[in-house]
Amino acid sequence: MKTLSGKVVAITGAGSGIGRALALQAARAGARLALADWKRDAVEETARLAGAPCLVREVDVRDDGAVSAFAADVARELGGADAVVNNAGVSLAATVGRMKREDFQWLFEINFWGVVRGTEAFLPQLREKPDAHLVNLSSIFGIIAVPGQAAYNAAKFAVRGYTEALRQELHGSSVHVTCVHPGGVRTNIARNGxxxxxxxxxxxxxxxxxxSFDAVAKLSPEKAAAIIWRAVARDAPRVLVGWDAFWIDKLQRLLPVGYPALVRSIRARSEKRGLRF
Ligand SMILES: NC(=O)c1ccc[n+]([C@@H]2O[C@H](COP(=O)([O-])OP(=O)(O)OC[C@H]3O[C@@H](n4cnc5c(N)ncnc54)[C@H](O)[C@@H]3O)[C@@H](O)[C@H]2O)c1
Structure with a gap:
Protein backbone atom coordinates (compact mmCIF):
# COMPACT_ATOMS: atom_id res chain seq x y z
CA MET A 1 0.00 0.00 0.00
CA LYS A 2 1.96 2.97 -1.31
CA THR A 3 0.01 5.67 0.49
CA LEU A 4 -2.37 5.97 3.42
CA SER A 5 -3.95 9.09 1.98
CA GLY A 6 -7.72 8.62 1.68
CA LYS A 7 -7.48 5.04 2.99
CA VAL A 8 -9.61 3.68 5.83
CA VAL A 9 -7.34 2.38 8.60
CA ALA A 10 -8.73 0.32 11.50
CA ILE A 11 -6.56 -0.18 14.61
CA THR A 12 -7.23 -2.17 17.78
CA GLY A 13 -5.54 -1.16 21.03
CA ALA A 14 -5.41 2.41 19.71
CA GLY A 15 -5.59 4.02 23.15
CA SER A 16 -1.90 3.82 24.01
CA GLY A 17 1.64 3.15 22.86
CA ILE A 18 2.26 1.78 19.38
CA GLY A 19 -1.46 1.76 18.48
CA ARG A 20 -1.87 5.43 19.33
CA ALA A 21 1.31 6.39 17.44
CA LEU A 22 0.16 4.38 14.40
CA ALA A 23 -3.18 6.20 14.52
CA LEU A 24 -1.69 9.69 14.77
CA GLN A 25 0.77 9.08 11.92
CA ALA A 26 -1.96 7.59 9.72
CA ALA A 27 -4.14 10.66 10.42
CA ARG A 28 -1.26 12.96 9.43
CA ALA A 29 -0.84 10.95 6.22
CA GLY A 30 -4.50 11.61 5.34
CA ALA A 31 -6.09 8.31 6.36
CA ARG A 32 -9.63 8.02 7.72
CA LEU A 33 -9.45 6.27 11.09
CA ALA A 34 -11.48 3.61 12.87
CA LEU A 35 -10.09 3.23 16.38
CA ALA A 36 -10.88 0.63 19.01
CA ASP A 37 -9.69 -0.05 22.54
CA TRP A 38 -11.23 -1.57 25.65
CA LYS A 39 -10.46 1.74 27.41
CA ARG A 40 -12.95 4.25 26.06
CA ASP A 41 -11.29 7.37 27.52
CA ALA A 42 -7.92 6.37 26.11
CA VAL A 43 -9.16 5.77 22.58
CA GLU A 44 -11.22 8.97 22.66
CA GLU A 45 -8.04 10.82 23.62
CA THR A 46 -6.24 9.29 20.61
CA ALA A 47 -9.08 10.49 18.37
CA ARG A 48 -8.85 13.98 19.90
CA LEU A 49 -5.09 14.06 19.30
CA ALA A 50 -5.64 12.92 15.70
CA GLY A 51 -7.55 16.16 15.18
CA ALA A 52 -9.82 14.66 12.52
CA PRO A 53 -13.16 12.86 12.65
CA CYS A 54 -12.62 9.22 13.63
CA LEU A 55 -14.93 6.28 14.15
CA VAL A 56 -14.28 5.36 17.80
CA ARG A 57 -15.48 2.20 19.50
CA GLU A 58 -15.00 0.63 22.91
CA VAL A 59 -14.03 -2.92 21.93
CA ASP A 60 -12.59 -5.74 24.01
CA VAL A 61 -10.83 -8.01 21.51
CA ARG A 62 -11.78 -11.00 23.70
CA ASP A 63 -15.38 -10.43 22.64
CA ASP A 64 -16.31 -11.94 19.24
CA GLY A 65 -19.49 -9.89 19.02
CA ALA A 66 -17.76 -6.59 19.79
CA VAL A 67 -15.01 -7.17 17.20
CA SER A 68 -17.58 -8.19 14.54
CA ALA A 69 -19.73 -5.14 15.37
CA PHE A 70 -16.65 -2.89 15.03
CA ALA A 71 -15.93 -4.34 11.57
CA ALA A 72 -19.59 -3.98 10.56
CA ASP A 73 -19.58 -0.31 11.66
CA VAL A 74 -16.41 0.34 9.64
CA ALA A 75 -18.04 -1.24 6.57
CA ARG A 76 -21.31 0.69 7.00
CA GLU A 77 -19.97 4.10 8.03
CA LEU A 78 -16.62 4.27 6.19
CA GLY A 79 -17.11 1.88 3.26
CA GLY A 80 -14.80 -0.81 4.65
CA ALA A 81 -11.19 -0.90 5.82
CA ASP A 82 -8.23 -0.73 3.45
CA ALA A 83 -5.78 -1.47 6.27
CA VAL A 84 -6.30 -3.24 9.58
CA VAL A 85 -3.80 -3.35 12.43
CA ASN A 86 -4.40 -6.06 15.03
CA ASN A 87 -2.35 -4.34 17.71
CA ALA A 88 -4.15 -4.77 21.07
CA GLY A 89 -1.95 -6.70 23.48
CA VAL A 90 -1.02 -7.25 27.13
CA SER A 91 1.95 -8.62 29.05
CA LEU A 92 2.30 -11.25 31.76
CA ALA A 93 5.39 -12.08 33.80
CA ALA A 94 4.98 -15.51 35.45
CA THR A 95 6.78 -18.85 35.33
CA VAL A 96 5.38 -22.19 34.22
CA GLY A 97 3.93 -24.18 37.11
CA ARG A 98 3.26 -21.10 39.22
CA MET A 99 1.39 -19.21 36.51
CA LYS A 100 -2.36 -19.46 37.02
CA ARG A 101 -4.28 -20.94 34.08
CA GLU A 102 -6.62 -17.94 34.32
CA ASP A 103 -3.73 -15.51 33.68
CA PHE A 104 -2.41 -17.62 30.81
CA GLN A 105 -5.86 -17.74 29.19
CA TRP A 106 -6.40 -13.99 29.75
CA LEU A 107 -3.24 -13.21 27.81
CA PHE A 108 -3.96 -15.76 25.05
CA GLU A 109 -7.51 -14.48 24.53
CA ILE A 110 -6.12 -11.01 23.88
CA ASN A 111 -2.73 -11.52 22.24
CA PHE A 112 -3.59 -14.48 20.02
CA TRP A 113 -7.36 -14.87 19.73
CA GLY A 114 -7.78 -11.09 19.52
CA VAL A 115 -5.61 -11.15 16.38
CA VAL A 116 -7.65 -14.05 14.97
CA ARG A 117 -10.95 -12.27 15.71
CA GLY A 118 -9.75 -9.04 14.08
CA THR A 119 -8.48 -10.93 11.03
CA GLU A 120 -11.66 -12.95 10.53
CA ALA A 121 -13.97 -9.98 11.09
CA PHE A 122 -12.16 -7.68 8.64
CA LEU A 123 -10.89 -10.07 5.96
CA PRO A 124 -14.10 -10.03 3.86
CA GLN A 125 -13.99 -6.23 3.55
CA LEU A 126 -10.23 -6.18 2.93
CA ARG A 127 -10.75 -8.64 0.06
CA GLU A 128 -13.12 -6.18 -1.60
CA LYS A 129 -10.43 -3.47 -1.82
CA PRO A 130 -8.07 -3.30 -4.79
CA ASP A 131 -5.04 -2.76 -2.53
CA ALA A 132 -5.46 -3.82 1.10
CA HIS A 133 -3.19 -4.54 4.05
CA LEU A 134 -3.41 -6.61 7.21
CA VAL A 135 -0.86 -5.95 9.97
CA ASN A 136 -0.55 -8.35 12.91
CA LEU A 137 1.54 -7.53 15.97
CA SER A 138 3.80 -10.34 17.07
CA SER A 139 7.03 -9.49 18.92
CA ILE A 140 10.72 -10.31 18.94
CA PHE A 141 9.43 -12.73 21.59
CA GLY A 142 7.66 -14.43 18.66
CA ILE A 143 11.17 -15.23 17.38
CA ILE A 144 13.08 -16.08 20.58
CA ALA A 145 11.71 -17.33 23.89
CA VAL A 146 12.82 -16.13 27.33
CA PRO A 147 12.11 -17.39 30.86
CA GLY A 148 9.17 -15.83 32.68
CA GLN A 149 7.39 -15.14 29.37
CA ALA A 150 6.10 -18.57 28.36
CA ALA A 151 2.52 -17.35 27.90
CA TYR A 152 3.57 -14.23 25.99
CA ASN A 153 6.06 -16.24 23.90
CA ALA A 154 3.45 -18.89 23.07
CA ALA A 155 0.92 -16.27 21.96
CA LYS A 156 3.42 -14.27 19.88
CA PHE A 157 4.88 -17.41 18.24
CA ALA A 158 1.26 -18.35 17.46
CA VAL A 159 0.58 -14.94 15.91
CA ARG A 160 3.65 -15.38 13.73
CA GLY A 161 2.63 -18.88 12.57
CA TYR A 162 -0.95 -17.83 11.92
CA THR A 163 0.11 -14.71 10.02
CA GLU A 164 2.75 -16.47 7.91
CA ALA A 165 0.24 -19.17 6.89
CA LEU A 166 -2.42 -16.57 6.09
CA ARG A 167 0.05 -14.58 3.99
CA GLN A 168 0.60 -17.64 1.81
CA GLU A 169 -3.14 -18.27 1.54
CA LEU A 170 -3.62 -14.67 0.35
CA HIS A 171 -0.73 -14.77 -2.12
CA GLY A 172 -1.86 -13.33 -5.44
CA SER A 173 -4.87 -11.59 -3.87
CA SER A 174 -5.21 -7.86 -3.21
CA VAL A 175 -4.53 -8.32 0.52
CA HIS A 176 -0.92 -7.95 1.69
CA VAL A 177 0.07 -9.19 5.12
CA THR A 178 2.79 -7.92 7.46
CA CYS A 179 3.88 -9.61 10.68
CA VAL A 180 5.48 -7.11 13.08
CA HIS A 181 8.24 -8.06 15.54
CA PRO A 182 9.11 -5.14 17.82
CA GLY A 183 11.98 -5.23 20.30
CA GLY A 184 11.63 -3.08 23.41
CA VAL A 185 9.35 -0.08 22.80
CA ARG A 186 8.82 2.48 25.60
CA THR A 187 5.05 2.08 26.11
CA ASN A 188 2.65 1.21 28.92
CA ILE A 189 2.72 -2.50 28.09
CA ALA A 190 4.41 -3.51 31.37
CA ARG A 191 2.30 -1.12 33.49
CA ASN A 192 -0.89 -2.39 31.81
CA GLY A 193 0.12 -6.02 32.31
CA SER A 212 13.22 -2.81 34.63
CA PHE A 213 11.22 -2.78 31.39
CA ASP A 214 11.50 1.02 31.18
CA ALA A 215 15.29 0.76 31.60
CA VAL A 216 15.72 -1.49 28.56
CA ALA A 217 12.88 -0.47 26.22
CA LYS A 218 14.59 2.33 24.33
CA LEU A 219 12.62 2.90 21.14
CA SER A 220 9.82 5.48 21.16
CA PRO A 221 6.36 4.38 20.02
CA GLU A 222 6.54 7.09 17.36
CA LYS A 223 9.70 5.58 15.83
CA ALA A 224 8.17 2.11 16.05
CA ALA A 225 5.01 3.30 14.26
CA ALA A 226 7.05 5.01 11.52
CA ILE A 227 8.98 1.76 10.91
CA ILE A 228 5.72 -0.20 10.71
CA TRP A 229 4.07 2.22 8.25
CA ARG A 230 7.23 2.18 6.08
CA ALA A 231 7.01 -1.62 6.02
CA VAL A 232 3.35 -1.39 4.95
CA ALA A 233 4.32 1.05 2.18
CA ARG A 234 6.72 -1.50 0.70
CA ASP A 235 4.40 -4.49 1.34
CA ALA A 236 7.05 -6.10 3.57
CA PRO A 237 5.99 -9.57 4.76
CA ARG A 238 7.78 -9.12 8.09
CA VAL A 239 9.29 -6.19 9.94
CA LEU A 240 11.77 -6.15 12.82
CA VAL A 241 11.26 -2.98 14.84
CA GLY A 242 14.39 -1.57 16.52
CA TRP A 243 18.08 -2.54 16.59
CA ASP A 244 17.53 -4.94 19.47
CA ALA A 245 14.99 -6.87 17.37
CA PHE A 246 17.37 -6.82 14.40
CA TRP A 247 20.27 -8.32 16.38
CA ILE A 248 18.17 -10.80 18.34
CA ASP A 249 16.73 -12.15 15.07
CA LYS A 250 20.32 -12.59 13.74
CA LEU A 251 21.32 -14.33 16.97
CA GLN A 252 18.41 -16.76 16.74
CA ARG A 253 19.41 -17.73 13.19
CA LEU A 254 23.04 -18.19 14.17
CA LEU A 255 22.38 -20.08 17.42
CA PRO A 256 18.87 -21.52 17.17
CA VAL A 257 19.35 -23.74 20.21
CA GLY A 258 22.33 -21.92 21.77
CA TYR A 259 20.86 -18.43 22.21
CA PRO A 260 19.49 -19.08 25.75
CA ALA A 261 23.09 -18.97 27.05
CA LEU A 262 23.27 -15.37 25.87
CA VAL A 263 19.85 -14.62 27.37
CA ARG A 264 21.19 -15.89 30.74
CA SER A 265 24.33 -13.78 30.45
CA ILE A 266 22.30 -10.64 29.63
CA ARG A 267 20.06 -11.35 32.64
CA ALA A 268 23.13 -11.76 34.90
CA ARG A 269 24.57 -8.45 33.68
CA SER A 270 21.21 -6.72 34.19
CA GLU A 271 21.02 -8.06 37.74
CA LYS A 272 24.44 -6.48 38.45
CA ARG A 273 22.85 -3.16 37.41
CA GLY A 274 20.02 -3.81 39.91
CA LEU A 275 17.48 -4.76 37.24
CA ARG A 276 15.44 -7.91 37.77
CA PHE A 277 13.41 -9.58 35.03
N1 LIG B 1 6.18 -2.28 23.90
C1 LIG B 1 6.95 -3.27 23.51
O1 LIG B 1 8.13 -3.35 23.88
C2 LIG B 1 6.41 -4.34 22.58
C3 LIG B 1 7.31 -5.27 22.07
C4 LIG B 1 6.84 -6.27 21.22
C5 LIG B 1 5.50 -6.32 20.87
N2 LIG B 1 4.64 -5.40 21.38
C6 LIG B 1 3.22 -5.51 21.02
O2 LIG B 1 2.75 -4.28 20.52
C7 LIG B 1 1.34 -4.19 20.74
C8 LIG B 1 1.02 -2.84 21.36
O3 LIG B 1 1.57 -2.79 22.66
P1 LIG B 1 2.12 -1.45 23.33
O4 LIG B 1 3.52 -1.69 23.67
O5 LIG B 1 1.75 -0.26 22.55
O6 LIG B 1 1.31 -1.50 24.74
P2 LIG B 1 0.30 -0.47 25.43
O7 LIG B 1 -0.11 -1.13 26.71
O8 LIG B 1 0.88 0.89 25.50
O9 LIG B 1 -0.92 -0.45 24.41
C9 LIG B 1 -1.74 -1.58 24.23
C10 LIG B 1 -3.17 -1.11 24.01
O10 LIG B 1 -4.00 -2.27 23.83
C11 LIG B 1 -5.18 -2.07 24.60
N3 LIG B 1 -5.74 -3.37 24.96
C12 LIG B 1 -5.22 -4.30 25.82
N4 LIG B 1 -6.07 -5.32 25.93
C13 LIG B 1 -7.14 -5.05 25.13
C14 LIG B 1 -8.34 -5.75 24.84
N5 LIG B 1 -8.64 -6.91 25.43
N6 LIG B 1 -9.19 -5.20 23.95
C15 LIG B 1 -8.91 -4.00 23.37
N7 LIG B 1 -7.81 -3.29 23.65
C16 LIG B 1 -6.93 -3.82 24.51
C17 LIG B 1 -4.73 -1.28 25.83
O11 LIG B 1 -5.81 -0.62 26.48
C18 LIG B 1 -3.73 -0.32 25.21
O12 LIG B 1 -4.37 0.85 24.77
C19 LIG B 1 0.98 -5.38 21.63
O13 LIG B 1 0.43 -6.42 20.83
C20 LIG B 1 2.31 -5.82 22.20
O14 LIG B 1 2.35 -7.18 22.57
C21 LIG B 1 5.06 -4.41 22.23
Whole structure:
Protein backbone atom coordinates (compact mmCIF):
# COMPACT_ATOMS: atom_id res chain seq x y z
CA MET A 1 0.00 0.00 0.00
CA LYS A 2 1.96 2.97 -1.31
CA THR A 3 0.01 5.67 0.49
CA LEU A 4 -2.37 5.97 3.42
CA SER A 5 -3.95 9.09 1.98
CA GLY A 6 -7.72 8.62 1.68
CA LYS A 7 -7.48 5.04 2.99
CA VAL A 8 -9.61 3.68 5.83
CA VAL A 9 -7.34 2.38 8.60
CA ALA A 10 -8.73 0.32 11.50
CA ILE A 11 -6.56 -0.18 14.61
CA THR A 12 -7.23 -2.17 17.78
CA GLY A 13 -5.54 -1.16 21.03
CA ALA A 14 -5.41 2.41 19.71
CA GLY A 15 -5.59 4.02 23.15
CA SER A 16 -1.90 3.82 24.01
CA GLY A 17 1.64 3.15 22.86
CA ILE A 18 2.26 1.78 19.38
CA GLY A 19 -1.46 1.76 18.48
CA ARG A 20 -1.87 5.43 19.33
CA ALA A 21 1.31 6.39 17.44
CA LEU A 22 0.16 4.38 14.40
CA ALA A 23 -3.18 6.20 14.52
CA LEU A 24 -1.69 9.69 14.77
CA GLN A 25 0.77 9.08 11.92
CA ALA A 26 -1.96 7.59 9.72
CA ALA A 27 -4.14 10.66 10.42
CA ARG A 28 -1.26 12.96 9.43
CA ALA A 29 -0.84 10.95 6.22
CA GLY A 30 -4.50 11.61 5.34
CA ALA A 31 -6.09 8.31 6.36
CA ARG A 32 -9.63 8.02 7.72
CA LEU A 33 -9.45 6.27 11.09
CA ALA A 34 -11.48 3.61 12.87
CA LEU A 35 -10.09 3.23 16.38
CA ALA A 36 -10.88 0.63 19.01
CA ASP A 37 -9.69 -0.05 22.54
CA TRP A 38 -11.23 -1.57 25.65
CA LYS A 39 -10.46 1.74 27.41
CA ARG A 40 -12.95 4.25 26.06
CA ASP A 41 -11.29 7.37 27.52
CA ALA A 42 -7.92 6.37 26.11
CA VAL A 43 -9.16 5.77 22.58
CA GLU A 44 -11.22 8.97 22.66
CA GLU A 45 -8.04 10.82 23.62
CA THR A 46 -6.24 9.29 20.61
CA ALA A 47 -9.08 10.49 18.37
CA ARG A 48 -8.85 13.98 19.90
CA LEU A 49 -5.09 14.06 19.30
CA ALA A 50 -5.64 12.92 15.70
CA GLY A 51 -7.55 16.16 15.18
CA ALA A 52 -9.82 14.66 12.52
CA PRO A 53 -13.16 12.86 12.65
CA CYS A 54 -12.62 9.22 13.63
CA LEU A 55 -14.93 6.28 14.15
CA VAL A 56 -14.28 5.36 17.80
CA ARG A 57 -15.48 2.20 19.50
CA GLU A 58 -15.00 0.63 22.91
CA VAL A 59 -14.03 -2.92 21.93
CA ASP A 60 -12.59 -5.74 24.01
CA VAL A 61 -10.83 -8.01 21.51
CA ARG A 62 -11.78 -11.00 23.70
CA ASP A 63 -15.38 -10.43 22.64
CA ASP A 64 -16.31 -11.94 19.24
CA GLY A 65 -19.49 -9.89 19.02
CA ALA A 66 -17.76 -6.59 19.79
CA VAL A 67 -15.01 -7.17 17.20
CA SER A 68 -17.58 -8.19 14.54
CA ALA A 69 -19.73 -5.14 15.37
CA PHE A 70 -16.65 -2.89 15.03
CA ALA A 71 -15.93 -4.34 11.57
CA ALA A 72 -19.59 -3.98 10.56
CA ASP A 73 -19.58 -0.31 11.66
CA VAL A 74 -16.41 0.34 9.64
CA ALA A 75 -18.04 -1.24 6.57
CA ARG A 76 -21.31 0.69 7.00
CA GLU A 77 -19.97 4.10 8.03
CA LEU A 78 -16.62 4.27 6.19
CA GLY A 79 -17.11 1.88 3.26
CA GLY A 80 -14.80 -0.81 4.65
CA ALA A 81 -11.19 -0.90 5.82
CA ASP A 82 -8.23 -0.73 3.45
CA ALA A 83 -5.78 -1.47 6.27
CA VAL A 84 -6.30 -3.24 9.58
CA VAL A 85 -3.80 -3.35 12.43
CA ASN A 86 -4.40 -6.06 15.03
CA ASN A 87 -2.35 -4.34 17.71
CA ALA A 88 -4.15 -4.77 21.07
CA GLY A 89 -1.95 -6.70 23.48
CA VAL A 90 -1.02 -7.25 27.13
CA SER A 91 1.95 -8.62 29.05
CA LEU A 92 2.30 -11.25 31.76
CA ALA A 93 5.39 -12.08 33.80
CA ALA A 94 4.98 -15.51 35.45
CA THR A 95 6.78 -18.85 35.33
CA VAL A 96 5.38 -22.19 34.22
CA GLY A 97 3.93 -24.18 37.11
CA ARG A 98 3.26 -21.10 39.22
CA MET A 99 1.39 -19.21 36.51
CA LYS A 100 -2.36 -19.46 37.02
CA ARG A 101 -4.28 -20.94 34.08
CA GLU A 102 -6.62 -17.94 34.32
CA ASP A 103 -3.73 -15.51 33.68
CA PHE A 104 -2.41 -17.62 30.81
CA GLN A 105 -5.86 -17.74 29.19
CA TRP A 106 -6.40 -13.99 29.75
CA LEU A 107 -3.24 -13.21 27.81
CA PHE A 108 -3.96 -15.76 25.05
CA GLU A 109 -7.51 -14.48 24.53
CA ILE A 110 -6.12 -11.01 23.88
CA ASN A 111 -2.73 -11.52 22.24
CA PHE A 112 -3.59 -14.48 20.02
CA TRP A 113 -7.36 -14.87 19.73
CA GLY A 114 -7.78 -11.09 19.52
CA VAL A 115 -5.61 -11.15 16.38
CA VAL A 116 -7.65 -14.05 14.97
CA ARG A 117 -10.95 -12.27 15.71
CA GLY A 118 -9.75 -9.04 14.08
CA THR A 119 -8.48 -10.93 11.03
CA GLU A 120 -11.66 -12.95 10.53
CA ALA A 121 -13.97 -9.98 11.09
CA PHE A 122 -12.16 -7.68 8.64
CA LEU A 123 -10.89 -10.07 5.96
CA PRO A 124 -14.10 -10.03 3.86
CA GLN A 125 -13.99 -6.23 3.55
CA LEU A 126 -10.23 -6.18 2.93
CA ARG A 127 -10.75 -8.64 0.06
CA GLU A 128 -13.12 -6.18 -1.60
CA LYS A 129 -10.43 -3.47 -1.82
CA PRO A 130 -8.07 -3.30 -4.79
CA ASP A 131 -5.04 -2.76 -2.53
CA ALA A 132 -5.46 -3.82 1.10
CA HIS A 133 -3.19 -4.54 4.05
CA LEU A 134 -3.41 -6.61 7.21
CA VAL A 135 -0.86 -5.95 9.97
CA ASN A 136 -0.55 -8.35 12.91
CA LEU A 137 1.54 -7.53 15.97
CA SER A 138 3.80 -10.34 17.07
CA SER A 139 7.03 -9.49 18.92
CA ILE A 140 10.72 -10.31 18.94
CA PHE A 141 9.43 -12.73 21.59
CA GLY A 142 7.66 -14.43 18.66
CA ILE A 143 11.17 -15.23 17.38
CA ILE A 144 13.08 -16.08 20.58
CA ALA A 145 11.71 -17.33 23.89
CA VAL A 146 12.82 -16.13 27.33
CA PRO A 147 12.11 -17.39 30.86
CA GLY A 148 9.17 -15.83 32.68
CA GLN A 149 7.39 -15.14 29.37
CA ALA A 150 6.10 -18.57 28.36
CA ALA A 151 2.52 -17.35 27.90
CA TYR A 152 3.57 -14.23 25.99
CA ASN A 153 6.06 -16.24 23.90
CA ALA A 154 3.45 -18.89 23.07
CA ALA A 155 0.92 -16.27 21.96
CA LYS A 156 3.42 -14.27 19.88
CA PHE A 157 4.88 -17.41 18.24
CA ALA A 158 1.26 -18.35 17.46
CA VAL A 159 0.58 -14.94 15.91
CA ARG A 160 3.65 -15.38 13.73
CA GLY A 161 2.63 -18.88 12.57
CA TYR A 162 -0.95 -17.83 11.92
CA THR A 163 0.11 -14.71 10.02
CA GLU A 164 2.75 -16.47 7.91
CA ALA A 165 0.24 -19.17 6.89
CA LEU A 166 -2.42 -16.57 6.09
CA ARG A 167 0.05 -14.58 3.99
CA GLN A 168 0.60 -17.64 1.81
CA GLU A 169 -3.14 -18.27 1.54
CA LEU A 170 -3.62 -14.67 0.35
CA HIS A 171 -0.73 -14.77 -2.12
CA GLY A 172 -1.86 -13.33 -5.44
CA SER A 173 -4.87 -11.59 -3.87
CA SER A 174 -5.21 -7.86 -3.21
CA VAL A 175 -4.53 -8.32 0.52
CA HIS A 176 -0.92 -7.95 1.69
CA VAL A 177 0.07 -9.19 5.12
CA THR A 178 2.79 -7.92 7.46
CA CYS A 179 3.88 -9.61 10.68
CA VAL A 180 5.48 -7.11 13.08
CA HIS A 181 8.24 -8.06 15.54
CA PRO A 182 9.11 -5.14 17.82
CA GLY A 183 11.98 -5.23 20.30
CA GLY A 184 11.63 -3.08 23.41
CA VAL A 185 9.35 -0.08 22.80
CA ARG A 186 8.82 2.48 25.60
CA THR A 187 5.05 2.08 26.11
CA ASN A 188 2.65 1.21 28.92
CA ILE A 189 2.72 -2.50 28.09
CA ALA A 190 4.41 -3.51 31.37
CA ARG A 191 2.30 -1.12 33.49
CA ASN A 192 -0.89 -2.39 31.81
CA GLY A 193 0.12 -6.02 32.31
CA UNK A 194 0.20 -8.58 35.10
CA UNK A 195 3.79 -8.48 36.33
CA UNK A 196 3.60 -11.24 38.93
CA UNK A 197 7.12 -12.63 39.39
CA UNK A 198 10.65 -12.60 37.98
CA UNK A 199 11.96 -15.04 35.39
CA UNK A 200 13.45 -17.00 38.33
CA UNK A 201 10.01 -17.25 39.94
CA UNK A 202 10.85 -14.70 42.69
CA UNK A 203 8.23 -12.37 44.09
CA UNK A 204 8.59 -8.73 43.05
CA UNK A 205 7.97 -5.40 44.64
CA UNK A 206 5.21 -3.21 43.25
CA UNK A 207 6.41 -1.55 40.04
CA UNK A 208 9.80 -3.30 40.01
CA UNK A 209 9.44 -5.21 36.72
CA UNK A 210 7.84 -2.18 35.12
CA UNK A 211 10.93 -0.10 36.03
CA SER A 212 13.22 -2.81 34.63
CA PHE A 213 11.22 -2.78 31.39
CA ASP A 214 11.50 1.02 31.18
CA ALA A 215 15.29 0.76 31.60
CA VAL A 216 15.72 -1.49 28.56
CA ALA A 217 12.88 -0.47 26.22
CA LYS A 218 14.59 2.33 24.33
CA LEU A 219 12.62 2.90 21.14
CA SER A 220 9.82 5.48 21.16
CA PRO A 221 6.36 4.38 20.02
CA GLU A 222 6.54 7.09 17.36
CA LYS A 223 9.70 5.58 15.83
CA ALA A 224 8.17 2.11 16.05
CA ALA A 225 5.01 3.30 14.26
CA ALA A 226 7.05 5.01 11.52
CA ILE A 227 8.98 1.76 10.91
CA ILE A 228 5.72 -0.20 10.71
CA TRP A 229 4.07 2.22 8.25
CA ARG A 230 7.23 2.18 6.08
CA ALA A 231 7.01 -1.62 6.02
CA VAL A 232 3.35 -1.39 4.95
CA ALA A 233 4.32 1.05 2.18
CA ARG A 234 6.72 -1.50 0.70
CA ASP A 235 4.40 -4.49 1.34
CA ALA A 236 7.05 -6.10 3.57
CA PRO A 237 5.99 -9.57 4.76
CA ARG A 238 7.78 -9.12 8.09
CA VAL A 239 9.29 -6.19 9.94
CA LEU A 240 11.77 -6.15 12.82
CA VAL A 241 11.26 -2.98 14.84
CA GLY A 242 14.39 -1.57 16.52
CA TRP A 243 18.08 -2.54 16.59
CA ASP A 244 17.53 -4.94 19.47
CA ALA A 245 14.99 -6.87 17.37
CA PHE A 246 17.37 -6.82 14.40
CA TRP A 247 20.27 -8.32 16.38
CA ILE A 248 18.17 -10.80 18.34
CA ASP A 249 16.73 -12.15 15.07
CA LYS A 250 20.32 -12.59 13.74
CA LEU A 251 21.32 -14.33 16.97
CA GLN A 252 18.41 -16.76 16.74
CA ARG A 253 19.41 -17.73 13.19
CA LEU A 254 23.04 -18.19 14.17
CA LEU A 255 22.38 -20.08 17.42
CA PRO A 256 18.87 -21.52 17.17
CA VAL A 257 19.35 -23.74 20.21
CA GLY A 258 22.33 -21.92 21.77
CA TYR A 259 20.86 -18.43 22.21
CA PRO A 260 19.49 -19.08 25.75
CA ALA A 261 23.09 -18.97 27.05
CA LEU A 262 23.27 -15.37 25.87
CA VAL A 263 19.85 -14.62 27.37
CA ARG A 264 21.19 -15.89 30.74
CA SER A 265 24.33 -13.78 30.45
CA ILE A 266 22.30 -10.64 29.63
CA ARG A 267 20.06 -11.35 32.64
CA ALA A 268 23.13 -11.76 34.90
CA ARG A 269 24.57 -8.45 33.68
CA SER A 270 21.21 -6.72 34.19
CA GLU A 271 21.02 -8.06 37.74
CA LYS A 272 24.44 -6.48 38.45
CA ARG A 273 22.85 -3.16 37.41
CA GLY A 274 20.02 -3.81 39.91
CA LEU A 275 17.48 -4.76 37.24
CA ARG A 276 15.44 -7.91 37.77
CA PHE A 277 13.41 -9.58 35.03
N1 LIG B 1 6.18 -2.28 23.90
C1 LIG B 1 6.95 -3.27 23.51
O1 LIG B 1 8.13 -3.35 23.88
C2 LIG B 1 6.41 -4.34 22.58
C3 LIG B 1 7.31 -5.27 22.07
C4 LIG B 1 6.84 -6.27 21.22
C5 LIG B 1 5.50 -6.32 20.87
N2 LIG B 1 4.64 -5.40 21.38
C6 LIG B 1 3.22 -5.51 21.02
O2 LIG B 1 2.75 -4.28 20.52
C7 LIG B 1 1.34 -4.19 20.74
C8 LIG B 1 1.02 -2.84 21.36
O3 LIG B 1 1.57 -2.79 22.66
P1 LIG B 1 2.12 -1.45 23.33
O4 LIG B 1 3.52 -1.69 23.67
O5 LIG B 1 1.75 -0.26 22.55
O6 LIG B 1 1.31 -1.50 24.74
P2 LIG B 1 0.30 -0.47 25.43
O7 LIG B 1 -0.11 -1.13 26.71
O8 LIG B 1 0.88 0.89 25.50
O9 LIG B 1 -0.92 -0.45 24.41
C9 LIG B 1 -1.74 -1.58 24.23
C10 LIG B 1 -3.17 -1.11 24.01
O10 LIG B 1 -4.00 -2.27 23.83
C11 LIG B 1 -5.18 -2.07 24.60
N3 LIG B 1 -5.74 -3.37 24.96
C12 LIG B 1 -5.22 -4.30 25.82
N4 LIG B 1 -6.07 -5.32 25.93
C13 LIG B 1 -7.14 -5.05 25.13
C14 LIG B 1 -8.34 -5.75 24.84
N5 LIG B 1 -8.64 -6.91 25.43
N6 LIG B 1 -9.19 -5.20 23.95
C15 LIG B 1 -8.91 -4.00 23.37
N7 LIG B 1 -7.81 -3.29 23.65
C16 LIG B 1 -6.93 -3.82 24.51
C17 LIG B 1 -4.73 -1.28 25.83
O11 LIG B 1 -5.81 -0.62 26.48
C18 LIG B 1 -3.73 -0.32 25.21
O12 LIG B 1 -4.37 0.85 24.77
C19 LIG B 1 0.98 -5.38 21.63
O13 LIG B 1 0.43 -6.42 20.83
C20 LIG B 1 2.31 -5.82 22.20
O14 LIG B 1 2.35 -7.18 22.57
C21 LIG B 1 5.06 -4.41 22.23
Missing amino acids: RMLETSRGETVQEGELER
